[in-house]
Amino acid sequence: MVKKIFTSLIPLLFFLPYFFGSDLYAKEKPYYEGKVINIIVGYAPGGGYDRITRVIAKHLPRFIPGKPSVLVQNMPGAATVIAANYIYNIAKPDGLTIGLVNRGIPFAQLLHAPGVKFDLRKFSWIGSAAVETTTLALRTDMPFKNIEDLFKAKEPIIIGSGGGPGDATTQFVILLKEFLNLNMKIVNYQSSADVILAIERKEADGIGMSINSVRPFLERKLLRCWIRGRYANPEIEKLPVDEDLTTDKTGKLIMGIRSVADAIGRPYIAPPNTPVKIMSILRDAFARALKDPEVVTEARTKSMMDVQFVPPEECLRLVNFILNQPEDMVTKIGRYIKF
Known part of the structure; x- marks a missing residue:
């Protein structure tokens, strides 16, 4: 008797998906599919x-x-x-x-x-x-042979900023100017691409830039890196570090805090x-x-x-x-x- 009842229920098993929804038997669709x-x-x-x-x-x-x-x-x-x-x-x-x-x-x-x-x-x-490693990069035709020449610059070095004070590389340059007493003038542009154009036209002398961003212009020999932040990159690890170039204790601290952003x-x-x-x-x-x-x-x-x-x-x-x-x-x- 029990066997007869069980046998009669077998056909119903094929219709269960229609009663309870076929999704129970389907593989879950990836969230990002079609998005x-x-x-x-x-x-x-x-x-x-x-x-x-x-x-x-x-x-x-x-x-x-x-x-x-x-x-x-x-x-x-x-x-x-x-x-x-x-x-x-x-x-x-x-x-x-x-x-x-x-x-x-x-x-x-x-x-x-x-x-x-x-x-x-x-x-x-x-x-x-x-x-990132943030650097100060200047035109290769600038009349500086070494870092000492940079500190002795009589004419203001025009540094282009493509992002204003909220930009990490501009922050880097601001602190160089303040605590290294470099004779620099920071000029704002709409973007870093505009700064590069200004450098090519010799309207600007340099830019603060990460090594990743500046690399194409090093390859072209348009720019040369002079000073870097704390985080080293093998290509420029021998460059002087901003913190090491100042004797101002407050300057060292602020430069160190700023450099934390480079690790982000x-x-x-x-x-x-x-x-x-x-x-x-x-x-x-x-x-x-x-x-x-x-x-x-x-x-x-x-x-x-x-x-x-x-x-x-x-x-x-x-x-x-x-x-x-x-x-x-x-x-x-x-x-x-x-x-």
């Missing part, structure tokens, strides 16, 4: 932040389940403060909008720069694509409260992409940039170090880096 990720770059096209992002965007889909399309959107202004505001306040926390901001942006928040409408500690951090490098962020599962996908994809031999080779050969994944925890630790400076040090920094 588009927009990467917001806080600078105009052509600079180092833009170049490195376009290499990553090209390869990122193959490291994300579902292989979404990845587009790059430039949103220049205020040394990436505008882009950061957009990601913090407007972009949805759905993993479809992420951004790349300037590594010097913690100082904009620390010093309460006008227009800052975000808290870096609340972003969902993906990680960084590099550790090229930081990628997502809106606050982006779900943990989505952030795990993005972080894993960036980490794998930046270690992939094809990505590493293309970044170096086509964009002349070295890539290196810096975990989000490390980025946030460095951000907190800058933001947690005591009030007396914040006051001292604010005397020189002014917004």
Whole structure:
């Protein structure tokens, strides 16, 4: 009897998916399948932040389940403060909008720069694509043979700034001028690309730039690096370090704090409260992409940039170090880096 009842129920088993939903038997569709990720770059096209992002965007889909399309959107202004505001306040926390901001942006928040409408500690951090070395680069036809000649310059050395005081490389140059007593005049331009054009026209003498950004112009022998920040790169590790060139104790401290931003490098962020599962996908994809031999080779050969994944925890630790400076040090920094 029992066997007869069981046998009669067998045909019903084939209809169960229709009663309870076929999704119970289907494999879960990858979240990113059929979607588009927009990467917001806080600078105009052509600079180092833009170049490195376009290499990553090209390869990122193959490291994300579902292989979404990845587009790059430039949103220049205020040394990436505008882009950061957009990601913090407007972009949805759905993993479809992420951004790349300037590594010097913690100082904009620390010093309460006008227009800052975000808290870096609340972003969902993906990680960084590099550790940078900031340098002072001057035209190769300048009449300086050694560092001593640089200190003896009688005519002002015109240094172009493509991002104002919120830009890490401009912060570097400001502190060189203040604590090394270099005879420099800082002139603001719309972007680093505009500064390079001015250098080529000999309207400007030099620029503060990361080694990754300046490398194409070293290859062309347009520029020569003279001074670097604390974090060394094998190509320029023998250059004098900014902190070592000043005897001012306050200057050494501020230069040291500024150099922490170089270790943040090229930081990628997502809106606050982006779900943990989505952030795990993005972080894993960036980490794998930046270690992939094809990505590493293309970044170096086509964009002349070295890539290196810096975990989000490390980025946030460095951000907190800058933001947690005591009030007396914040006051001292604010005397020189002014917004």
